[in-house]
Amino acid sequence: MFKLNLKIALRNLLKNKAYTFINIFGLSAGLASFIVILLYLNFETSFDKWDNQLKRVYRAGVHLAIGDEEAKWPWQSGIFSKTIAERSSEVESIARINGGSGVLIYDQDFFYDVSVRGTDSTLLQTIPFTLTQGDAKTALAKPNSIILSKSLAERVFKSENPVGKVVKINPNDSYIVTGVWDDKQNPSHIVADAFYRWKFPDDQNWGNYNWATYIKLKEGVDAAKAIENIGRLYLDGRARSSRSAGTAKIPQNGLLSVEEAKAILKENNGSAYDEAVLEPVTNINMSSYFDGNTKEKTLYVLSALAIFLLAIACINFTNLAIAQAGSRAKEIGVKKVMGSYKSALIRQFFMETLLQCGMAFFLSLILVELLLPSFNQLLGLELSLYQYRALGFLLLQVAGVLAVVIVLAGAYPAVYLSGFNPAMVLKGNYNRSAKGIWLRKALIIVQFFIAGTFLICFLVISAQLTYMRNKDLGFNGENVMIINIQNLATMQMATDRFEPIRQRLKRIDGVMEVTRSSNYPWNTSGSSGNADLEQEKSVMVDDRFIDYDYFKLLDIKLVSGRFFEPAHFKADTVNAAIINETAAKAAGWKDPVGQKINRWGVEWKIVGVVRDFNAPGFETQPKAALYRINDNANFSRRYVLIKIAPENFASTRQKVIDEWTKIETGFPVRDRLLTDTFAKVMQKYDRLHRIMQAFSFVTFFISLMGIFALAAFTVKMRTKEIAVRKLLGSSTGSILSLLNRDFMFLVIGANGVAVIASYVILRKWLSTFIYQIEMPWMLYVLTIIVAAVTTLLTVSFQAWKSANTHPATALKYE
C-alpha cells in the first residue's frame, strides 16, 4: 500500500506542476531562511563555550554614577587585579588584556587590520584557548613571547612553522612566537589576533579603569558568594583611595563593609553608585552588561522573521492542499468504498506532506548554500553549513522544525481530505460545505497581515535611513581623507613641532585644510570621566585631542569665544579648552568662555564653545566634549585629517599620499575617506534594512502565490456559476469584479490590521533615534494600494481565463 500511495503522491505532484512548485518552493524558502538563521543563532551562542572551564570565568568592569551621569565600563584598574589576586581565596587566576595595537610586522611585511594585544602571563590559565602549537603553561611565561591565532599565523607565515619566529608589534619591539591557538574552534568575544606578554604599569589608582580583566574562580566555589566578596574588596579599595579627595573618616583596620564603603564614596566622590561588575564570559557575546544586548535583539528579530516566513509557507501549503482537494476526492471515495479506514487516509496525507517537506528540505539546503555568501557578507560573518558546531546538531534542530512544519501544514488537509463522503464524491459531487472556505480565508488574512507588516516596516525603515543619510550632522565630512599616523613619535608630536608638517601638506595644490585628531569625529576617544567645576559640581566629558583648524576643516560652527590659534600658542597648549554646547549646558553656564574646569587634576580655561554635532549612531544625544590641543602621551593624535578640494580629488589625494611617505618613511600609507568611516556607523541600520527588504519581498511573494492558488480554486469551484451568468448575458468585466470582490475585502482587511501592528512596532523603533522622521502615513497607504493592485492582477489573471471560456464547455464539463 505504501508503495502505491507513494506512486499516487508522486504522480499527483507531477500532474499539478504549478501547484507543486508553489508548495515546495514556498516551503523551502521558509526553511532556508530558518536554517540560515539557525546557523547564525548557533554561531552567536557558541561564543566562549568551547571549554567547560569558561563557566568559571568572569569579566570585571565597573558601573559608576556621579550626579546625573552614569558610566559602565568593561574595564578595571591594575590595582583591582593585584588586590583580588592577593586577597581573594576564591580566585584561581586573573589576567588582564590591553587595548593593543593594530599592526604586526614580520620581516619586511606589515600586517594591518589586526588586533595585537598585550596580556599577563596568566592569560592561558584564565582563558583556556586551545593551542595547536606550543604549551599553554609556558607560552606566555617569558617577557617577549607572543602567541598568534591560527588565522593570523596562516596569513603571516603561510606554510612556514611560526613557532620560534621573530615578529614585531612596532619597529622597536621584537617578540618570539611561542604558540598558536585555534581561533576557529575558540569563538570568543575577545577580539584578538595575537597576545603578547606585556608588563602592565604599576598603577595604584583605583579610578584608572584601563584594562579588560578576566577572573577565573576556583572549581566548586559558590560563584555568587565569590562575586560578592570581590565586589566588597573593590569597594574597600576604592573607598580607602578616596581619602585624598574628601573628608570622610576611614577605619584603619579590617575590610570595610559594603555599606561603609558606599557611604564614604558618596561623601568623598559624590558618587550615587559605584560597583564592580562581574559578568560570566559565556553570556557576553549575546548580551553584555556593558555593550547591551543588541545581538540578542537582532537574533530575536531574525528568529521572529524566520518563524513568520515559515508560518506563511505552512499556510500556503494548507491552502493549496485544500484547493487541490477536488482532484483527490475520487481517490478518497474509492479507497473508502474498498474499506480503507479514515485513519489510514490521514496517515497517507501526512506521508504526502512529509514527502513534499522532504523535497523542500533538500531544496532549502541548496538555497542555503546559495544564500549564505550574501548573508555572510551582510552580517560580516563566515557561517557555513559545515562549521564547528556539529552538522549533526543542526540537522537535529532542522528535523525538529520539519516535524512541526509537517504537523502544521499537513494536519488540516489530512483531516479535510479524509473527511470526504464517498457516496457523494463517487457520484461526482466534490463540493463541500462552506465551512472550510472560512478557514482558508482566515489563513489568507494572516498571510497578508504578515506580508503587509513586513512591507510597511521595510518602507518606513528606508525612509528613516534616507533621512539619516541626508540629515545635517552639524559638520561636513565630505572630501576629507584620513591618514593613520603609524609612528608613535609623530602621534605624540607637540603641536608646534607638528606645525611644519601641517604646513607642508597644506602647500599641496588642492589641499584646503589639515589637522590632527585623537579620534574620528563620531567616535569617542574611549576616554571620558568627571571634570570638576568650581561650585563642587562635575560633568562627565569626552576627552578629545585635536590640532589647529580642526573645527574649520569639519565646518563646525563657533558659538562663542574663539578656536585654538597659533597666535595663542602658549596659553592654548598649556591649559586652554574648547567645549561643545552640550557640555556648556551640563555645566549650567550662561557664558562659558573664561570659566574653569578641572580634569585629571589640571585646571582648564574655556576659550570657546562650538556647536554640537552628531555623535555615533543617532541613538544618543551628542555628548559633552572637552577639546584640547596640548600634547598628551596617553591620547596620541593618531589621525591626520586633510580636506581636499573636490576638483581633481583623486590626483590631490595621491599627491598627499606621496608626500606622506616622505614624512613617515618606512611605513605604507594607510588612508581612507571620512565618509567611509561614517558608512560603518550606518552599517547596522543598513543590515536591518536589507534583511527587511529580503524578508518582505519573499513573504509578499509567497502570499501572492497563495492568493493565486486560492483564486484558481475559487474560479474552478464557481465555473458553473460563471457559465450560467454568462449564459444570462453577464459581461467579462462584471465577472472579474465578482471574483475579485471577496479577495479585495480580505487583502485590504488584512492590511488594515497590518497598519496597526506596524505602527506599534515602528513607533518603538523610531523612538530609539534622537532624530526621527514624522510617521510617514503615505507609506502605509502605499502598501495597501500595492497589496490591492497585485491581488487584483493575480485574481484577474485566473478569472479572465474562466470568464472567457465558452459557457457551453463549462456547463458540459459539469
Added chain:
Amino acid sequence: MIQIEKLFKVYKTEDVETTAINGIDMTVKEGEFVSIMGPSGCGKSTLLNIMGLLDTAEKGTYHFFGKELLQLSSRDQSDFRRKNMGFVFQNFNLIDELSVFENIELPLIYNKVPSAERKQRVNAIIERMNIGHRASHLPQQLSGGQQQRVAVARALVHQPRLILADEPTGNLDSSHGNEVMELLCEMNEAGTTIVMVTHSSHDASFTNRIVNLKDGHIINQTVNKSRATELI
C-alpha cells in the same frame, strides 16, 4: 442473504425534510441478480448506498447472513465492506494516477493478499475481461467501455459475496452497455450476488428480479421469468 426490514432514511436541510426511504422491507437471496428501478429521487441510490454501508439509516435493520450491519462501528463497517462487497459506479471511479493493473490490485492490497497471489489473481481477471493488453495503461487512455470493464474487474477481484452497481451502463453507449451487462450476468452465473440500480428496462431485463421504487416505497416487484428459473 440480505434481509432489510422497516428501513427509514430522512435527509434534513435547514427547513426541508425529505424522506428518501420510507419503510422498506426487502430480501435478496444468495446468487440473485436484483435490479432496483424507479424515477429520479425515488431513493434507489440511497437504498444502494445503505446496502453498501456508505450511508446511514434512521431506523430499521439490515441483516447480512443474519449479522446486523447498521449498528456496527464505522471501523467494523469498513472491515465488512472490504471483505464482502464490491462496487461498480456509473462514472467508473478509477484512480487516475494508477494504472489498470494497480487499480484492480487495490482491493487485494486492502485485504492483505500476499504480493505473488495478487499478481496472479489480477492477471487472471484481466485476461477474463479481455483487457490484458491494457494492463499498464492509465484510465484516461481507455475507452469508456474498457474503463467500466476495469471497474468491474476491480469490484470482483477479491471475490466479494455482493456486488453493488449504481447505473453501471449510464455513461456508456448501447453496445458497450451490453458488453458490461453480459459481463455482470456471467459473474452472476458464476455465483456472485448482484444488486444494481438502473434507469434502463433493457438492463433490468438481464436480472432475475426487478424492484420498483417510488417516493421511498417499494411499489411492486417483478420476477423476470426468463432469467429467474434457475433460482426458483
